[in-house]
Amino acid sequence: MTTGEAKPDVASLVPAPIERVFEDAAVQDAVRRNELEPIGVRPRLIPYVKDLWARRSFIHVLAVAKAHSENQGTYLGQLWTLISPIINASVYVLIFGFLLQIGREGIENTIAFIVVGVFMFRFFERSVMAGAHSLNHNMNLVRSVKFPRAVLPVAGVLAELTILGPALVVMILISYLSGFLPFAGAVTIDAYWLLLPAAILLMWIFSTGCAFMVARWVAMTPDLDNLLPHFMRILMYASGVIFSIDRYLSQFSWGWIMEYQPVAVYLYLVRSSILDEPAYIPDPTMWVLGVVWALVFSVAGFLVFWSGEERYGRD
Incomplete structure (x- = not known):
């Protein structure tokens, strides 16, 4: 090599594939050391569950913010969370309780029966709709921040549970006071009322599982969001919200399906905790079904969403 010739670049003497191997190895080492995860790949189930649990404070903040923002732009504000179910229950009591007299056979206190059904079904319905909107209404957050997306449906249902708290007080008060009316059966305070928190807990777990499912389905097919209100209306009539399934559907061969489907089971559990109806004495079989439905739907719903x-x- 003469003095005037430039020295060759050492890197240029190394074949390109070998260079790429060294670069890939360095990148993989950096990924391992910093516990980075690839984008667009489904996380493993166990780490995903752990990450979701680690975000429980984030879930709480989202749930409280959603609950407080409800009806924020109205004059009555949060009072609408109580006024709306009271109006709905009053309409159903007037039409089905007094005009159609659906409770004249088998139900002693029609007012308490319908009020409990409307309040509790409304919680379930709003929880499902919160799950359906959890991704589509928070797409900016989904696309800009890395976190387990299961946070959103969980926070949505938790917000509805927060709103349900004051509504439960109103529901219980109306049910109890209705027992003093001369044409309604008494509603007494007894030990069965202690079962109410357990019934609410099971219904909340079940509703969260349903929210997981509809969140995934609506994310895949947004048109389902327009069909959900119609489905929920059908489910309301099929779950004994305003009439007794045992009284009106037991005559059909498929009536037992309606009696043991999940929503009807949870309405039964809540009613059996509060009402003094002969047809709603706490039944161990229904409590077992309540636990089973809650476990099945929560696990299945979570897996469907995680997948x-x-x-x-x-998309």
């Missing part, structure tokens, strides 16, 4: 985790915000 589409890598697609949320990307």
Whole structure:
């Protein structure tokens, strides 16, 4: 090599594939050391569950913010969370309780029966709709921040549970006071009322599982969001919200299906805790069904939602 010739670049003497191997190895080492995860890949189930649990404070903040923002732009504000179910229950009591007299056979206190059904079904319905909107209404958050997307449906249902708290007080008060009316059966305070928190807990777990499912389905097919209100209306009539399933559907061969379907089971559990109706004495079989439905739907719903985790915000 003469003095005037430039020295060759050492890197240029190394074949390109070998260079790429060294670069890939360095990148993989950095990924391992910093516990980074690839984008667009479904996370493993156990780490996903742990990450979700670690975000419980985030879930609480989202739930409280959603509950407080409800009806924020109205004059009565949070009072609408109590006024709306009272109006709905009053309409159903007037039409089905007094005009159609659906409770004249088998139900002693029609007012308490319908009020409990309307308040509790409204919680379930709003929880499902919160799950359906949890991704689509928070797409900016989904696309800009890395977190387990299961946070959103969980926070949505938790917000509805927060709103249900004051509504439960109103529901119980109306049910109890209705017992003093001369044409209604008495509603007495007894030990069965202690079962009410357990019934609410099971219904909340079940509703969260349903919210997981509809969140995934609506994210895949947004048109389902328009069908959900119609489905919920059908489910309301099929769950004995305003009439007794045992009285009106037991004559059909498929009536037992309606009696043991999940929503009807949870309405039964809440009613059996509060009302003094002969047809609503606490039944161990219904409590077992309540636990089973809650476990099945919560686990299945979570797995359904987790299976589409890598697609949320990307489709």
